[in-house]
Amino acid sequence: MAETRVHAFLDFEKPIAELEGKIEELRHLSDDGEISIVDEVERLQTRVDRQLDQTYSKLSPWQKVQVARHPGRPHCLDYVRGLITEFTPLAGDRGYAEDNAIIGGLGRFEGQSVVVIGQEKGHDTESRVKHNFGMARPEGYRKAQRLMHLADRFGLPVITFVDTAGAYPGIGAEERGQAQAIARSIEVCLELTVPIVSLVIGEGGSGGAIAIAAANRVLMLEHSVYSVISPEGCASILWRDGGHATDAANALKLTAQDLLALGVIDEVIPEPLGAAHRDGEAAIAAAGQAIRNSLAGLKGLDGAALRQQRRDKFLKMGDTTGL
């Protein structure tokens, strides 16, 4: 699937894009024996790598937002394909509709039966429309609840992949109780007697994200973001000007590194050189490793202990009173 993606360069990647363009050109030249093209390519590649390393080790929060939204970044279904065998999608909330913004189903993670739930943004126009750009309606969150209950009944660990700009703002979504669906989804996460591990793989957009991420372990990819509001939305309210998104991104503390420091997440999953959109497979493998470790770490806990661990963890967040 990765090869069907347009290689989009972000603004701050321009110098890298130029070098990579040169490499491509050289590769198309036939070696006339005068200078070694192989050597030249290698020399340039080293420069590219160095540039990537420098650029990506000090991304600003706003740049991280752009990377997190990069269309070439692996999405939920890519992780499912890479990590879950026998994936069996399950559909519908049994009340109103199937919502493709949230995909879910049964499958095996390294042999273990699991329930997988996640927002899928889509990778081309058709699939983006199909998945509503990863913005779920109440049905999506009710499907998530249903699948979590299924996991609970059969004692299966739950793995969620978070990647959404937020829950969908629409008339129908409001009429059918978007707020209630999210609230209840959070409640179900917190009720589970099975382990739940959540990975923010791209964009963790406010209520739409936490709905499936009140988990025993919450992990974030190195260049993903997670925020109460988008920087654009925050800027247009607090600065009265959406153009201040950069300032808002700085102020909101929305990077994986910030969230780790704030104690909101448990772990940052390293991304390959130049971020996940340059090497999806490596990112997915790193995510798999992190899921394995997380599940292993939760293995000894029974249902009550899992619930308690989850509760204690969230009760502590932001609290300094010892309440």
Added chain:
Amino acid sequence: MNWLNNYVRPKIRSLVGAKSDVPENLWLQCVSCEQMLFHRDLEDNLNVCSNCGHHMRLPARRRLETLFDDGKFQEIELPENVVDPLKFRDRKRYSDRLKDSRSSTGRTDAIIVAHGEVGGQKTVIAVFDFAFMGGSMGIAVGNGILAGAQLAVLQDAAFVAIPSSGGARMQEGILSLMQMPRTTIAVQQVKEAGLPYIVILADPTTGGVTASFAMLGDIAMSEPGSIIGFAGARVIEETIREKLPDGFQRSEYLLEHGMIDMVVKRHDLKDTLARVIDLLMRKSPGAEIVQIKADAGEVSDTDSGTGTDGVGSADGADDGSKPDPD
């Protein structure tokens, strides 16, 4: 992105804000029917327009006075919390915004938690103060909901939440988002103790507040015309580029769509709340017989004055299905 509009602009603030006792505007105009109303009459009528019945916002403390028996309640002290955990700054420092709100409201944050009796049953009420940064939910509000829930469990009391909030408090970033699971845990603690959890969704209840504890009540009620929703109307309009239907996100609309149990007029709210709590707490007859109706007899329901020093301000409206401003 969805919470964009949930922030509440100052101009939307109700006619009767936190400083309703400042007699600067002796006459106020009803936003609904444009009738001029004398401020004292309006206060006596629980901020309900005597002409058209339009419900304006009621300050948090007044809320408590009207719901607890005889207007008597005990406010609990909320734990001091770290101020401005992100050192957030937009055009203004968050710490300064907090300072301003604190001095204008005389409160440390946007929530009051109190306990007392409603219809003779032990009850804890957590009420939002919309005048404090639009009732937005940060860590302190999360702590308030948790403290209220835990007090209810401790006292074997019913727990009532009265949100009035634009949503999460952006200036606390991800930590405000985390109040959604935190307050949900508070609700679970009440439910696990077998106690009633009742929500009165006051105008407005939106964003992350609606999408957490506010929508998890055993019983959900609201007053006429209250705005209740997840995404704000403006964001929805911008997203779908359509006009929104009449009455969209109003309490009557939510009732029609099955999202709340009832829409109750402010003057009937106390009796309704007392009856629901009584039905859920005093399950079999026998035991003591509880007078459900609040006895507001000490103060006549003629002009009861404005002597509201917190406790004991029964102004005759508690017991009446018919507000009679005389």
